[in-house]
Amino acid sequence: xxxxxxxxxxxxxTGILDYTEERSPQxxxxxxxxxKRTIETIAQNPNVGHRTGRIGTxxxxxxxxx
Numbered sequence: 001x002x003x004x005x006x007x008x009x010x011x012x013x014t015g016i017l018d019y020t021e022e023r024s025p026q027x028x029x030x031x032x033x034x035x036k037r038t039i040e041t042i043a044q045n046p047n048v049g050h051r052t053g054r055i056g057t058x059x060x061x062x063x064x065x066x
Contacts, residue, residue: 003039042060
């Protein structure tokens with residue numbers, strides 16, 4: 001499966017990591033790792049997660065983070 005980020009997704013990810021980096025570099029590393037693992041899981045299992053109200057879109061929380 002090919003994985004690609006929308007512009008909004010890339011912007012959101014950058015914002016999340018910038019925000020956490022300012023407050024805790026170690027925390028930012030943990031958040032980045034958790035997001036990376038979740039993305040890898042989605043890439044390997046595209047049907048993982050719950051259906052959203054948007055056709056063709058599924059949601060999956062990042063473990064340990066709201």
